[in-house]
C-alpha cells in the first residue's frame with residue numbers, strides 16, 4: 153500500500169511512518185515544509201502527485217492553552233486543514249486516518265469513554281479537533297478517526313517545544329528538586345510506539361470508523377509522575393496538587409480515560425498497560 157504520512161517529523165508521525173514501513177508499505181513522509189494542510193491547492197497537488205492509498209494525518213495545532221487565545225489558528229489547522237485532506241480523500245478515493253483527542257469529552261461520565269459516548273469539548277483545542285472529526289466523517293467515505301490520550305514518544309513533540317510530559321517532569325526534578333503535579337486529572341498516558349504498532353492491523357481490516365486507542369489502565373498525572381520518578385530513580389520530592397491550585401487557561405476534563413471498545417471488537421490485540429509502555433519508553437530513551 154502507498155502511504156503518505158503528514159507531520160512525519162512529529163512525535164507521533166515518526167513512529168507511524170516507521171510502523172508502516174516495517175510492515176512493508178511504501179511510506180512517503182511529508183513534513184510541514186512539504187505540505188501545508190491549510191492550503192487546499194497544495195494539499196491537492198502534493199497528494200495527487202503521490203496518488204496514495206492511505207493518508208495518515210498527524211498535523212495539528214496542539215497547544216491547548218494557546219488555542220484559547222488563538223481560536224482562529226486552532227480551527228484553521230485542526231478543522232479546516234483537516235477538511236482539505238478529507239475533501240481530497242473523497243475526491244481521489246484514498247483512505248484517511250486522522251488522530252483525535254480524549255479532550256473531546258468533559259469528564260462528567262467518570263468512567264471510561266467508549267466511541268458511542270457524546271463528546272462535549274470544554275475548550276477551543278478540543279472543539280477544533282472535534283470539528284476536524286466531523287469534516288472527516290462528512291467528506292472522506294474511507295476514514296479512520298483514532299482518538300489518543302496523553303501521548304509521549306522518542307521523537308520530540310514539535311508543538312510543545314520539543315518536550316513531552318516525561319521529559320518535562322525529569323527536567324523540573326533536576327532543576328527544582330521538588331515538583332508539584334495535579335492528582336485530580338485522570339487519563340491514560342500512552343507511548344506513541346504502542347499506538348503506531350497497532351495501526352497497520354487496524355487499517356488492513358478496512359473497518360472504517362471511529363476508534364479509541366490508548367494504553368490499558370488509568371492514572372492521575374501525579375501517579376504517572378510517581379512512576380516516572382521511580383523508574384528514573386530520582387530522589388526529587390513529588391508533591392500532589394489540585395487543579396484548583398494550578399489554574400490553566402483552557403478547561404480540561406477531570407476524567408478522560410478512553411476504552412478501546414471498537415478496536416477490541418475487531419479482535420485485534422489490545423495495547424499494553426500504561427506502566428508497561430512507560431517502562432519500555434524510558435529504557436529505550438535511556439531515561440531509566
Ligand SMILES: NC(=O)c1ccc[n+]([C@@H]2O[C@H](COP(=O)([O-])OP(=O)(O)OC[C@H]3O[C@@H](n4cnc5c(N)ncnc54)[C@H](OP(=O)(O)O)[C@@H]3O)[C@@H](O)[C@H]2O)c1
Pocket residue numbers: 158159160161162163164165183184185187188189190209210211212213214229233251252253254281300301302303304308309310311312
Ligand atoms: N500530544 C498529546 O498529548 C496529544 C494528545 C491527544 C491527541 N494528540 C493528537 O496527536 C496528533 C499528533 O501530535 P504530536 O504530539 O505528534 O504533535 P507534533 O510532534 O507537534 O507533530 C505535529 C506535526 O505536524 C506538523 N504540522 C503542524 N501544523 C501543520 C500544518 N498546518 N500543515 C502541515 N503540517 C503541520 C508539525 O510540523 P512543524 O512543527 O514543522 O510545524 C509536526 O511535524 C495530533 O493530531 C494531536 O492533536 C496529541
